[in-house]
Amino acid sequence: xKTLIIAEAGVNHNGKISxxxxxxxxxxKSGADxxxxxxxxxxxxxxxxxxxxxxxxxxxxxxxxxxxxxxNLELSAKDQIKLKKECRLNKIEFLSTAFDIDSIKLVNRIxxxxxxxxxxxxxxxxxxRFIGQFNKKIILSTGMSSFQEIQKAIKILINxxxxxxxxxxxxxxxxxxxxxxxxxxxxxxxxRKKLKVDVGYSDHTSGIETPIAAVALGAKIIEKHFxxxxxxxxxxxxxxIEPDELGAMIKSIRNIEKTLGKGIKKLTTSEHKNxxxxxxxxxxxxxxxxxEKFSEKNITVKRxxxxxxxxxxxxxxxxxxxxxxKIDNFIKI
Numbered sequence: 001x002k003t004l005i006i007a008e009a010g011v012n013h014n015g016k017i018s019x020x021x022x023x024x025x026x027x028x029k030s031g032a033d034x035x036x037x038x039x040x041x042x043x044x045x046x047x048x049x050x051x052x053x054x055x056x057x058x059x060x061x062x063x064x065x066x067x068x069x070x071x072n073l074e075l076s077a078k079d080q081i082k083l084k085k086e087c088r089l090n091k092i093e094f095l096s097t098a099f100d101i102d103s104i105k106l107v108n109r110i111x112x113x114x115x116x117x118x119x120x121x122x123x124x125x126x127x128x129r130f131i132g133q134f135n136k137k138i139i140l141s142t143g144m145s146s147f148q149e150i151q152k153a154i155k156i157l158i159n160x161x162x163x164x165x166x167x168x169x170x171x172x173x174x175x176x177x178x179x180x181x182x183x184x185x186x187x188x189x190x191x192r193k194k195l196k197v198d199v200g201y202s203d204h205t206s207g208i209e210t211p212i213a214a215v216a217l218g219a220k221i222i223e224k225h226f227x228x229x230x231x232x233x234x235x236x237x238x239x240x241i242e243p244d245e246l247g248a249m250i251k252s253i254r255n256i257e258k259t260l261g262k263g264i265k266k267l268t269t270s271e272h273k274n275x276x277x278x279x280x281x282x283x284x285x286x287x288x289x290x291x292e293k294f295s296e297k298n299i300t301v302k303r304x305x306x307x308x309x310x311x312x313x314x315x316x317x318x319x320x321x322x323x324x325x326k327i328d329n330f331i332k333i
Contacts, residue, residue, distance in 0.1 A: 001220065002033075002257065003215050003219060003220060003221065003222055003253055003257060004033050004034065004200075004220065004221045004222070005031070005032045005033050005034070005221075005222050005224075005250055005253060006032065006033070006034045006035075006036050006095065006116075006139075006221065006222065006223040006224070007023075007026075007027035007030065007032035007034065007035045007036070007224065007226050007246060008036050008202075008223050008224055008225040008226065008240075009023040009024070009027065009035055009036060009037050009226065010036070010037065010038050010225055010236050010240075011037075011038055011073040011234065011235060011236060012225070012226070012227040012228070012232070012234060012236055012237055012240060013037070013073075013075070014072075014073070014232065014233070014234050015072050015073050015074065015075070017075070017079045017082060017083070019228065020037065020075070020079070020083055020086075021083070021086050022228060023035065023226070023227075023228065024083065024086050024087055024090055024092065025090055026226065026228070026243045026246065027092055027226070027246070028087075028090035028091060028092040029243075029247075030226075030243065030246045030247040030250050031247070031250040031251070031254070032092060032246070032250060033092070033093060034092065034093040034094075034095050035087060035092050035093070035094065035095070036095040036096060036097060036116060036223070037075065037080070037083065037094075037095070037096040037097070038073075038075075038096060038097045038099065039075065039080065039096040039097065039098045039099065039103040039106055039107050040070065040074065040098070040099035040100060040103050041074055041100070041102065041103070042067055042070040042071040042074065044099075044100040044101075044102055044103070045070065045099045045100050046066060046067050046070050047067070048065070048067045049067075050065075050066045050067060051066060052066045052069070055175070055176040055235075055239065056069065056235050058238075059234065059235050059236070059237070059238050059239075060233075060234070060235055069235060073234075073235075077106055077110075080096060080106070080107070080110055081110060084110055084111070093113060094110075094112065095112055095113070095114065095116060096110075096112065096116075097116040097117075097118050098115070098116075098131075099118065099120075099121070100127070101126065101127060101130050104127075104130055104131055108134060108136075112136075113136070113137065114136055114137035114138065114139060115131050115134070115136055115137070115138050115139070116138075116139045116141070117131065117138060117139065117140045117141060117153075118141055119141040119142060119143030119144055119145065119172055119174050119202075120143075120144075120174075122140065122141070122142060122144075122145050122149055122150070122153045123145075123149060123152075123153070125156065128153055128156040128157055128160065129156060129160045130160075131157070131160075132156060132157040132158070132159070132160025132161050132162045133160050133161045133162075134161070134162075135161050135162050135163060135166070136162075136166065137166045137167075137168075138157060138162060138166060138167045138168070139168050139170060139200070139221060139223075140153060140154070140157075140167060140168070140169050140170065141170045141172040141202050141223075142169060142170060142171060142172050142191075143172040143173055143174035143202070144174050147190075147191075147194075150169060150191065150195065151195065154167060154169070154195060154197065164196070164197065167197050167198075168197065168198040168199065168200050168220055168221050169191050169195065169197050169198070169199050169200070170199070170200045170201055170202040170221060170223060171183075171184065171185065171187055171188050171191070171199065171200070171201050171202070171214075172201070172202040172204070173204060174204065175204065176204050176236070176238075176239035177204055177205055177206040177239045178203070178204040178205045180205060180210070183205060183210055185201065185210070185213060185214055185217055186217070188200075188201065188214070188217060188218060188219060189217065189218065192218065198220045198221075199218065199219060199220065200214070200219045200220050200221030200222060200223070201214035201219045201221070201222055201223070202222075202223040202224075203222070203223065203224050203225075204225065204239060206239070207241075208224075208241060208245055208248060208249035208252070211224055211249055211253065212249065212252045212253055212256055215253050215256050215257065216256055216259075216260070222253065224241060224246070224249065225239060225240040225241070226240050226241050226242070226243070226245075226246045227240040227241070227242060228242070228243070229242060230242060275305060276304050276305045276306055277303065277304050277305075278303070278305070279303070279304070279305035279309075280301045280302055280303050280304070280305055280310055281301070281302065281303075281304065281305050281306055281307030281308055281309070281310070281330050281331075282299055282300075282301055282307060282308045282309075282310060282312065282313065282316055282330070282331045283299065283300060283301070283302050283307065283327075283328050283329060283330055283331060284298065284299060284300075284325040284326060284327055284328060284329045284331060285297070285298050285299050285300040285327070286298045286327060287324075287325065287326055287327060288321050288324065288325040289321070289324055290321055290322060290323050290324050291320060291321065292320070292321050293318060293319070293320055293321070294316050294317055294318065294319050294320075294321060294331070295317060295318075296317065299316065299317075299331055301313075302328065306330060307330030307331065307332070308330065308331055308332065308333070312333075315333070316331060316333055319333050
């Protein structure tokens with residue numbers, strides 16, 4: 001199956017719809033399936049004395065409070081309706097992560113095909129119950145969580161009305177950028193087997209190698225932050241990839257999908273033409289006279305495979321030659 005690739009615009013629009021529209025065009029041109037934003041209101045998600053994370057301290061104005069940073073990144077309902085229309089014009093799916101119940105209502109009203117649950121809400125019981133009632137496809141990020149917390153969140157979603165088959169769990173680490181030694185891609189297989197759900201990967205590493213590797217390991221969904229330029233001012237720009245990198249990542253993922261195959265080992269069309277030139281045949285090692293017995297002294301194996309297969313070696317040894325052979329002639333019995 002084709003991997004669903006989410007180009008995470010997030011808040012890299014800096015609160016400006018003109019930049020958000022540019023991000024939509026970049027995502028569509030790069031070949032992403034979905035471009036994702038974030039829906040929230042600061043008053044519903046942050047207390048005014050909430051502290052910045054370490055990466056936000058580095059990427060935002062030191063004098064600006066966390067609440068103020070978030071407030072400046074809000075998108076109105078009208079803005080998001082315009083962005084969904086822009087997505088439709090660019091033939092890419094619109095998605096926005098809702099960070100509070102009012103925002104869930106908004107994105108549902110706008111008409112998203114699926115919900116994205118961010119890592120920070122995995123232990124938010126009323127949030128999970130509310131989102132679960134819609135029985136839409138759900139993408140659940142799992143940064144900072146334990147296996148047991150993932151298990152509980154899935155149970156809440158199911159009990160609230162969501163079909164388990166509609167849930168995809170993303171392995172995720174919330175450090176920006178994520179150190180490679182903390183990525184832990186192998187846990188995707190553990191989650192898939194033990195929880196019986198589809199899995200994917202939300203990437204916050206600096207490069208594009210890890211999402212590509214995740215697809216090779218079975219990720220059904222890939223999510224990656226991107227920006228117009230890492231030099232832009234804002235919380236997530238420095239930990240995002242630029243347009244050329246997004247395009248390269250998606251191209252590589254599509255190539256990896258082709259390489260995975262169907263798990264059946266067989267001779268392929270592309271290599272069929274090489275078979276006769278690469279495999280070998282039983283040939284005369286020395287000149288052999290009619291009536292002479294075939295032995296390891298007078299026969300050998302050489303390319304091409306236009307004669308008797310070397311797998312017939314034991315049935316040839318000890319047989320009497322019915323004709324004269326010159327060196328390199330194909331042996332026949």
